[in-house]
Amino acid sequence: xxxxxxxxxxxxxxxxxxxxxxxxxxxxxxxxxxxxxxxxxxxxxxxxxxxxxxxxxxxxxxxxxxxxxxxxxxxxxxxxxxxxxxxxxx
Numbered sequence: 418x419x420x421x422x423x424x425x426x427x428x429x430x431x432x433x434x435x436x437x438x439x440x441x442x443x444x445x446x447x448x449x450x451x452x453x454x455x456x457x458x459x460x461x462x463x464x465x466x467x468x469x470x471x472x473x474x475x476x477x478x479x480x481x482x483x484x485x486x487x488x489x490x491x492x493x494x495x496x497x498x499x500x501x502x503x504x505x506x507x
Contacts, residue, residue: 420432420496434475
């Protein structure tokens, strides 16, 4: 799979670390309890079809990206810098 890094151009996905669904994880409060933290750390949705994911270009420019792709066909529709998507919070 090729990911179109906005800084480096089209790169092999092995240069990136997959970090999960973009902008959908709500971190529990520190005192939320073990069940809430276990769910946060270990349970994720596994959608079939279009998704937006957070990727880190660790073996490249070091940018955080939001990648739009299809998990069934592995087609990548595009990528944006996470800071542009989140208003500077990523």
